[in-house]
Amino acid sequence: xxxxxxxxxxxxxxxxxxxxxxxxxxxxxxxxxxxxxxxxxxxxxxxxxxxxxxxxxxxxxxxxxxxxxxxxxxxxxxxxxxxxxxxxxxxxxxxxxxxxxxxxxxxxxxxxxxxxxxxxxxxxxxxxxxxxxxxxxxxxxxxxxxxxxxxxxxxxxxxxxxxxxxxxxxxxxxxxxxxxxxxxxxxxxxxxxxxxxxxxxxxxxxxxxxxxxxxxxxxxxxxxxxxxxxxxxxxxxxxxxxxxxxxxxxxxxxxxxxxxxxxxxxxxxxxxxxxxxxxxxxxxxxxxxxxxxxxxxxxxxxxxxxxxxxxxxxxxxxxxxxxxxxxxxxxxxxxxxxxxxxxxxxxxxxxxxxxxxxxxxxxxxxxxxxxxxxxxxxxxxxxxxxxxxxxxxxxxxxxxxxxxxxxxxxxxxxxxxxxxxxxxxxxxxxxxxxxxxxxxxxxxxxxxxxxxxxxxxxxxxxxxxxxxxxxxxxxxxxxxxxxxxx
Numbered sequence: 347x348x349x350x351x352x353x354x355x356x357x358x359x360x361x362x363x364x365x366x367x368x369x370x371x372x373x374x375x376x377x378x379x380x381x382x383x384x385x386x387x388x389x390x391x392x393x394x395x396x397x398x399x400x401x402x403x404x405x406x407x408x409x410x411x412x413x414x415x416x417x418x419x420x421x422x423x424x425x426x427x428x429x430x431x432x433x434x435x436x437x438x439x440x441x442x443x444x445x446x447x448x449x450x451x452x453x454x455x456x457x458x459x460x461x462x463x464x465x466x467x468x469x470x471x472x473x474x475x476x477x478x479x480x481x482x483x484x485x486x487x488x489x490x491x492x493x494x495x496x497x498x499x500x501x502x503x504x505x506x507x508x509x510x511x512x513x514x515x516x517x518x519x520x521x522x523x524x525x526x527x528x529x530x531x532x533x534x535x536x537x538x539x540x541x542x543x544x545x546x547x548x549x550x551x552x553x554x555x556x557x558x559x560x561x562x563x564x565x566x567x568x569x570x571x572x573x574x575x576x577x578x579x580x581x582x583x584x585x586x587x588x589x590x591x592x593x594x595x596x597x598x599x600x601x602x603x604x605x606x607x608x609x610x611x612x613x614x615x616x617x618x619x620x621x622x623x624x625x626x627x628x629x630x631x632x633x634x635x636x637x638x639x640x641x642x643x644x645x646x647x648x649x650x651x652x653x654x655x656x657x658x659x660x661x662x663x664x665x666x667x668x669x670x671x672x673x674x675x676x677x678x679x680x681x682x683x684x685x686x687x688x689x690x691x692x693x694x695x696x697x698x699x700x701x702x703x704x705x706x707x708x709x710x711x712x713x714x715x716x717x718x719x720x721x722x723x724x725x726x727x728x729x730x731x732x733x734x735x736x737x738x739x740x741x742x743x744x745x746x747x748x749x750x751x752x753x754x755x756x757x758x759x760x761x762x763x764x765x766x767x768x769x770x771x772x773x774x775x776x777x778x779x780x781x782x783x784x785x786x787x788x789x790x791x792x793x794x795x796x797x798x799x800x801x802x803x804x805x806x807x808x809x810x811x812x813x814x815x816x817x818x819x820x821x822x823x824x825x826x827x828x829x830x831x832x
Contacts, residue, residue, distance in 0.1 A: 350524045350699045351675050352632040353446070354515075354619065355691075357406070357530040358612055359399065359458060359482075360652070362641035363392070363669045364560070365534075365609055373560045375552050375610045378617035379636060379671065386634075386673025387719040392686040393738065394640040395729055397653030397665040398815075399480060400435070400460050402639040402688060403530065407441045407461075409692045409704045409711025411730060413794060415439060416802035416831070418732050418810040419654070421460060423480050425812055429832050434468040435461045435811050440704045442692035443470040446526045449701040454514055457507045457530035464491060475510045477503065482532050482540045485608070502547065504533050504608070508615035512622045519626035524699075531615065534608035536642050536651065538591045543600060545607035552610060553603040563597055567648030569656035576657055580818065592655040596645040605644065633674030633698060637688065641665045647769075654815055658756045659731035661745045662769045666729055666738075672716060680719030685740065687727045690714055708797045726786075728793045732804060732814060737790035743769060744786035748805050750823045760786075 363369045367376045368383040369390070394402045400421040401412040412418045417435050443453045447470055454473035460480040467474030475492045482503070490499045490506060499506045511529050518525050535541060544550055570592050577585040584590075595601055616636065623629040643649040646664040649656050653665040670686060676698055693703040693711035704711055715721050729736040733756065736745045741764050747756030760774030760783045774783060794803070802808045807824050812832045814820060821828050 349631070350449075350451070350701070352518070352524050352628060353451075353526045353635070353695055353699065354511075354623070354632060355526070355528045355635045355695070356616060356619070356637070357403075357457070357528070358534065358609075358636075358638040358669070359530065359532050360536045360640065360642040361534055361609065361638040361669065362644070362664050363390075363667045364664075365642075365644075366669050368671075369669065371560045373553075373556055373558055374606055375549065376613040378613045378620065379669075382616065382620070382634065382636060382673050383671045385679055386671055386677050387680055387682055387716065389670035389672075389682045389686050391683055391740075392637070392668050392670035392688065393666045393727055393729065394638075394668050394688045396731055397640045397659070398731075399458075399639050403461055404436045406637075406639070406688050406691050407443065408436050408439045408706065409689050409709040410439065410706060411689070411708075411710065411728070411794075411797050413730060413798035413803045413805075413808070414708040416799070416809075416811040417461070418802075418804060419813065419815045420480055421462065421811075422813045423460075423478065426463065429463055429812065431463065432466050432468075433462040433832065437462075437468060439706055441470050442695060442704065443526055443528060445692075445696055445701050445704060446699065447472070449699070450523055451699075451701075452518070452521065452523050452525040454525065454527045455530070456511045456514060456527065458532040459530070467493070473514060475507065477532070479532075481537070482535050484540055485533065485535075486546070502611065504531050504611050504615055507531055508618050511615075511619050515619065515622045515626055515628065519628060524631075529619070530639070531612050533612055534605050536605050536644070538595070538601070541601050541604040541608065543604065545604040545611075547607045547611045549607045549610040549614070550603070553606045556603065556606065558599070558602055558606075561602060561644050562646055564645055564648045566593065566596060567656055567660075569658065569660070570649055573655060573657035576816070580816075592650045595650040596648060602644065631675060633672065633677065633695065635691070635695070636669060636671045637691070638668045641667050653731050653734075658747050659734040661729055661731065661734055661736040661743070661759070677716045678719045682714075682719045682721070682723070684722040685724040685727050685738070686714065687712075687724065690723070708799055710797050726789065728790055728797075730794075732816065733819060735790060735794065735805075737786050737793070739763075739786070742782060742786060744783055744790065745774070746787060746790065748823070753819060753822050758787075
């Protein structure tokens with residue numbers, strides 16, 4: 347290879363790792379992604395840092411925790427009128443595309459943005475294709491933004507973004523500069539109304555008779571009911587239908603068929619992108635990464651949706667473990683079973699490209715040695731979801747909730763993963779925590795002392811950007827004058 351590698355970063359929206367065949371799911375049809383994993387490195391213990399869309403996207407691009415970059419939950423575009431013009435929620439930080447662009451890469455975003463005003467590309471991107479929503483109401487009939495042009499695309503949005511990615515790659519084959527193409531699809535998503543009823547894709551028939559043995563059938567988690575009750579109180583009446591989904595979707599087979607069909611549609615889109623790389627003669631010079639912004643519970647533990655579908659938030663594996671597959675020049679074929687954080691993505695790719703890393707104070711992006719798939723990477727990683735933080739090792743998961751005399755007490759959790767890999771038996775919340783539990787708690791607090799910015803650390807009175815999911819909780823903790831920025 348005589349030049350820096352091209353990079354195609356593909357990101358699904360709300361997809362746990364075990365929704366791919368190569369991760370052991372026998373129900374789902376993902377032949378293209380399974381083939382990608384066969385030729386590259388599959389990471390079996392990759393985790394997001396937060397179980398909501400916008401924070402994870404911000405973390406993948408900056409290498410910062412939510413309590414450092416300030417995006418703690420999905421950015422509600424219903425509040426966009428209060429955002430500054432052309433606001434980019436992470437615009438003050440060095441980013442993966444920004445570092446690559448500074449090094450001579452052509453950069454493109456083609457897919458769901460969800461990090462601020464969508465109408466104009468941030469400075470990090472030369473080419474800009476997106477749509478103006480964070481929440482997908484329907485996969486069809488969406489207004490699309492392509493640089494300075496807008497149009498309504500009547501077809502499926504995943505097909506639109508795949509088409510535009512194929513077009514972009516086809517135009518790069520005779521260019522001297524390497525390229526970075528970020529393709530954040532807005533599926534499979536998993537929320538009503540987008541997945542209500544039949545999917546309407548060419549893959550629906552694959553799941554007409556599927557029994558979905560990969561999906562647990564469980565009763566509704568009490569904390570899901572508590573979360574919905576809080577939303578009713580917050581809304582002063584019945585909240586929007588999408589918030590009732592977690593109560594109604596577990597064990598709802600038709601929506602499961604829809605979600606699985608959307609997953610296979612994305613798999614097909616990945617195949618089309620890979621085929622265009624081959625056609626354009628770029629396959630041997632291009633690193634391809636497949637991941638998701640965060641995981642998603644499909645009835646696991648009686649929860650459907652994000653970590654914040656329950657109150658307090660679920661920090662369990664289905665919401666946090668994400669697929670991570672990397673293939674391309676310099677990437678060895680194999681399986682990495684060590685802990686990896688999505689924070690590691692930017693500096694891993696920048697290292698592979700020979701480009702300066704993101705080196706912001708408080709960042710925690712650790713470059714992975716892609717030539718050695720068996721090399722252990724981290725001995726622990728941390729997660730956060732506004733009122734809840736967690737630390738995960740290979741052996742244990744410790745979960746701690748924000749405490750204050752002004753807010754309701756929320757119990758901690760502790761799981762022994764060696765004897766309880768499905769995280770079913772909570773050993774925590776006792777008056778006498780074990781030495782292991784206490785040690786993990788101390789290690790987690792030290793981590794956030796190093797990697798949280800006091801200005802954005804909710805546990806220290808800091809403020810989130812634009813919105814949080816439960817402003818009343820934080821105003822009770824810090825006083826009625828506490829507000830989000832923007």
